[in-house]
Amino acid sequence: MATSTPDELLEIRRAVRELCDGFPGEYWRSLEPDRYPEEFVQALTDHGWLAALIPEEYGGAGLGVTAASVVLEEINASGGNAAACHAQMYTMGTVLRHGSEEQKRRYLPRIAAGELRLQAFGVTEPTVGSDTTRIQTSARRVDGGYVIRGQKIWTSRALHSDLMLLLARTTPFEEVERKSDGISVFLLDLKAAGERLTIRPVATMMNHATTEVFLDDVEVPSDALVGEEGQGFRSILDGMNAERILLAAECIGDGRWFVNKAVRYASERVVFGRPIGVNQGVQFPIARAYAAIEAADLVRYRAAALFEEGLPCGAEANMAKLLASEASWQAANACLDTHGGFGFAREYDVERKFRETRLYSVAPVSNNLVLAYLGEHVLGLPRSY
Numbered sequence: 001m002a003t004s005t006p007d008e009l010l011e012i013r014r015a016v017r018e019l020c021d022g023f024p025g026e027y028w029r030s031l032e033p034d035r036y037p038e039e040f041v042q043a044l045t046d047h048g049w050l051a052a053l054i055p056e057e058y059g060g061a062g063l064g065v066t067a068a069s070v071v072l073e074e075i076n077a078s079g080g081n082a083a084a085c086h087a088q089m090y091t092m093g094t095v096l097r098h099g100s101e102e103q104k105r106r107y108l109p110r111i112a113a114g115e116l117r118l119q120a121f122g123v124t125e126p127t128v129g130s131d132t133t134r135i136q137t138s139a140r141r142v143d144g145g146y147v148i149r150g151q152k153i154w155t156s157r158a159l160h161s162d163l164m165l166l167l168a169r170t171t172p173f174e175e176v177e178r179k180s181d182g183i184s185v186f187l188l189d190l191k192a193a194g195e196r197l198t199i200r201p202v203a204t205m206m207n208h209a210t211t212e213v214f215l216d217d218v219e220v221p222s223d224a225l226v227g228e229e230g231q232g233f234r235s236i237l238d239g240m241n242a243e244r245i246l247l248a249a250e251c252i253g254d255g256r257w258f259v260n261k262a263v264r265y266a267s268e269r270v271v272f273g274r275p276i277g278v279n280q281g282v283q284f285p286i287a288r289a290y291a292a293i294e295a296a297d298l299v300r301y302r303a304a305a306l307f308e309e310g311l312p313c314g315a316e317a318n319m320a321k322l323l324a325s326e327a328s329w330q331a332a333n334a335c336l337d338t339h340g341g342f343g344f345a346r347e348y349d350v351e352r353k354f355r356e357t358r359l360y361s362v363a364p365v366s367n368n369l370v371l372a373y374l375g376e377h378v379l380g381l382p383r384s385y
Contacts, residue, residue, distance in 0.1 A: 004067040012070050019043055020078035025349040028080060032352070034201065036160050036209050041085045042114070044075075050088045051112035053242075054096070058108035065242050066304040069249035076253030077260075079349055081356050083208060083250070087157060088119040090246055091165050093239040094185060098227035103187065107163070120164040122152040122188070122213055123236070130369055132167070133179040133233065137215065139168040139186065145221040146170075148186065154363065156210040158199045164188045164213075167236065170229050185232035186224045193218045206355040240365075241307055244317035247360060248300045251324035254357040255293035258331035261350065262286045262338040276338070285334035292327035299323055315378045322370045325360035332357050 004012070023040050031037055044050050052068040054060020068089055075082040092111055095103055095118075110116040128134040137150025148168050158164060164187075171182030190197065198214040227235045263286060266277030276282050303316035332354045336343040343350040361367050375381040 004064060004070075009067060009070050012067055013074050015047070016049065016071050016074040017078055019047060019049075020075060020080055023078075023080060025079050025347075028352065029346055029349065032207050034203065034207055034209070036157075037081070037084045038160070040080065041160075044085060045114035048112075050085060050114075053089050054092060054108050054112045058096075058104060059112035060108070064304070064308045065245055066301065066308060069246050069300065069304055072246055073249040073253035073256075076250045077256045078253075079257055079353070081207070082253070083356070083359070084157070085119060086246060086250065087121055088117060090239055090243045091121050092118050093242055094165055094235055095187065095226055097238060098185070098235045099187075100223075103223070103226065107187070111163075116162045117157075118161060118163040118165065118187075120155055120158040120161040120190075122155045122158075122164050122166040124154045125151060126153045126212075130366065133183070134173060135167060135169060135183065137166075137168040138172075139170045139184055139220075141170070142219075145219060145224065146186070148188075148215050148218045148220060150215050152213040152215075154202070154210050155199075155213045156208060158190070158211045158213055159201065160209060162190060164190055165226070165236075167232055180233040182230050183233040184229050185226040185235050186220055187226050188218070188220060188224065193220075206352075206359060208359070241303070241313050241317040243364065244321040245300060245303050245307060247364070248296065248303070248317075248320035248324035251321075251328040251357065251360050252293055252297050252300060254353060254360075255289065255296075255324070255328040255331040257353060258328070258335035258350075258357075259286060259290050259293065261348075262289075262331075262335040265342075266338050282338055285337065286331075289327065289331035289334045292323070292330050296320065296323035296327045315374065318370045318373050321360075321365070322367050322374075325357075325367060328357045329361060 048061055049071050051060035052063045052071055056062040072082040072086055092108065095107060107116065111118050123132060125135050125137065139146040139148045150168060166186045166188045167183060168186060169182055170184040176182040196216045196218045200212045202210050202212055204210060266282050267275055269276045299316060300320040303313050303320045306313035306316055335350055336354055339348060339350055342348055372384045376383050
């Protein structure tokens with residue numbers, strides 16, 4: 001993937017911000033509680049931003065993860081919510097890196113053109129949570145393909161996708177030597193699944209379009225398998241670093257929105273005859289949040305640079321996600337405190353963004369799991385789980 005120059009990144013920021021100007025706070029508020037931002041996602045698609053990481057030979061922009069992260073950062077910094085569509089950027093990476101040439105030529109150009117949406121990732125299950133190796137969804141071999149049976153939870157955007165990347169066991173857990181063996185990845189055509197696939201929306205505290213998915217002996221052809229049978233866990237792991245980097249950028253975008261919003265309000269709001277921003281009790285939390293965001297941003301760029309060079313970046317990608325999500329939450333609280341009662345008023349958008357950014361400390365990976373990864377794989381401490 002190509003590495004972008006600073007000038008190119010500035011141009012990307014300008015273009016994305018210009019597009020987002022057409023979707024102000026009123027637009028995002030009108031969607032709640034649960035209407036998908038179809039118009040916004042279509043605009044991003046039409047301008048090619050959701051195809052940023054798809055190589056040019058397959059109809060995409062062929063950009064690197066740094067440039068892609070800037071796209072998502074600017075969406076959130078403008079007051080939008082990139083979680084509505086971010087998975088289309090990183091989910092296709094599994095197909096790109098592990099799919100057959102026939103799969104790549106069949107799907108990637110259509111995804112790049114907006115004819116197909118691949119933005120649903122069926123991994124988590126109700127009974128196992130983050131213990132992915134214990135998933136119970138099974139894919140049984142039959143003549144000409146597989147029959148898949150099981151249940152997924154927190155499968156966001158499944159109702160707004162044509163394809164789903166699905167993780168299922170092709171060998172039972174009890175029959176494998178290593179617990180990560182025996183898991184396979186499938187590219188599921190949601191419409192072709194018919195009535196054997198049920199998707200139920202899950203209402204949440206933010207407009208996130210997440211769902212629960214039930215697979216009742218869904219039949220898929222052999223060529224729905226992505227990569228090697230039984231090696232699917234490894235196939236998705238190498239895409240996790242890109243996911244962490246992109247999510248960190250979204251958090252940084254949120255953090256900048258909160259800081260800018262707080263600075264403006266603190267400078268304009270006059271109480272006791274002077275702007276409230278002169279008070280250190282108001283000023284210092286905003287300044288601390290700003291510093292935390294800038295520090296997290298440096299780690300984000302470091303992780304992205306390593307990723308684009310093909311070098312190990314697991315520690316950096318995880319730290320970027322950890323630090324950025326904590327910084328955005330710090331900024332969210334500083335912004336809400338600065339606004340006082342008005343922070344809870346919908347017309348200011350603070351309470352909406354406050355709810356949206358809280359997600360990133362928990363999903364798609366909990367910060368506690370990030371800390372466990374750093375403790376074991378970076379610091380050499382005993383495995384905690």
